[in-house]
Amino acid sequence: MKGLNSPGFTGRFNVFCGWGCAGGEAKGEEREASISELSDGYLESRSTQWGSTIDRRGFHLTKLLRNDGSVIGAQITLVAGDLLPFKVSGLGPDRRHLILMSDHPAAKVMPVSVNHRDVEQRLTLKVSGCGVSCHQIAHVEAYVSDERGHPLSRDLDTPRLTVQILPRLELPPAVTETGMLARMLISENAGPENTRFVSLDEAREAMQWMVVVLRNRLKLGASHFAAGRDVSTLEALIKAPNQVDGFEKYPSIGSLQQRLIDKVIKNANDGTHRLNKQYRDYLETALAVARSELWSADPCPTGLYAWRTNEAKSPGNNFVQFATKGGQDFYTLTNDFISKAQSRAEGRR
Template identity: 35%
Template sequence: MGLRGHRPARRNAKLAIQVQQGAGAPLLTITPPLVSITIRKPVSLPDAASEAGMLMRLFLAEAPAPQTWRDTGVKDIEDAKQGMRMMRRVLHNRLASGKPQDFGAPNARSLTDIVRASAHGVQFKGFDQYPRLGGGQEKVINGVLALVNDATNLRWNAQYTAFYNAALEVATEGLAPDPSPTGLFGWRTAGSGAPSREFSEFKTSGGNTFFTHATQRVRP
């Protein structure tokens, strides 16, 4: 004979909300694990009109992506990040040189002006009409974002998320010290040679080779 009024105990799922910064951070988690749901906010780029937005797009277009690291000689994410820092330093040095016209950017007043430079030929492929990008560069950048936002891609999602976060970090942190005593003024894909006879190879990092300049020097 059953007991009247007896009700089985209820086990309520607990709702925990987590908000984190960075690509791939979970926004909503429901526990216990038997009822677990994770919702990820799609990752996007900073506003194209901002300096950080421009730098991120340039880094993602110019730095070899994780799937190519074995072929392009990139050691790891720290090597990729160092290459991005050196790219930013090149842009800064060209702007601060006092002669941005030597780099195809007469009357340059910003890093974006340096990136758009084309007076002596396009300096950064696909960026001469920024914020409008060349088709190839836009395709590369969109490919990176697609893998960052694809949590089902167990092979590459984590590596591309780290790559995205590295670009975001370098684009928003303070300007890193110049590793060259005379200053970096150019880069090209590793193995491509110098842009001209005025450039001398300094170091290869993150899949790109960086160059000093015969006449330009960093200002103290």
């Protein structure tokens, strides 16, 4: 018999195939495959028909895959209530599917389609929507099973999957000032998938500047901004006509603004979304600004008094553009207007 490195070796070998092979070939059938790699003493090959890696012992090396075919890494992040459909491609040393089990009560692996004649099995990783109030860690490990499907021992060839479980992010009640501010900040700012989104830092500054605008309007007098003489609180100002689009009938919010708010909350709480972290950071920033945990001094010497979407029409002749931040143009007022407004306010005292 010629050795692997001998001149007469053709680079082909036969793989003994059991019930684990794709298509359910009869046990004992031999199939020809080409050598692709020599590693750690194991002869590995790639079969174009089977589409998975097998070793010289004749069973398929397992891989955890997302439904789009991409490989699941050693660690993933999910949010309470998430469902992650995934596939396990390959078989255990007994030519049967491995059993995947979680060591955490909040994470459960559920079978969807398991057939030992198929190389691939479909499973779902379900994270409980209840009882997750803080960051938690779960581990999913693979086990070799007996003929009745009971786990026998851990399969050391399949790496452990670490699952970071995060609690859901919720908005404060709509009836609170914090809840109202949070909803307004989300609806008025450019989120992660918006073409005007620059960075999280710019979004944070834009949110902070918006709060500065609202407080400056109250301080100078809401009546100067067509909000009415009796407006003296943030809630009343946000609900006043010609102030914030979609919030005139708050807590009922305009459909366009509500859809945007719902989208941000949904994606921030969906660990399977490709931009989950960005949405989660964005929502957490809006909540922190609304709670005054992230605040900003007025960046403008004459004060900020308005904002508009970048390159939109100016709010009026008395406004002067100060800067663009996070896809928003921020405005101050002319010195003449501020002086007259302050004089009128002093005259009423």
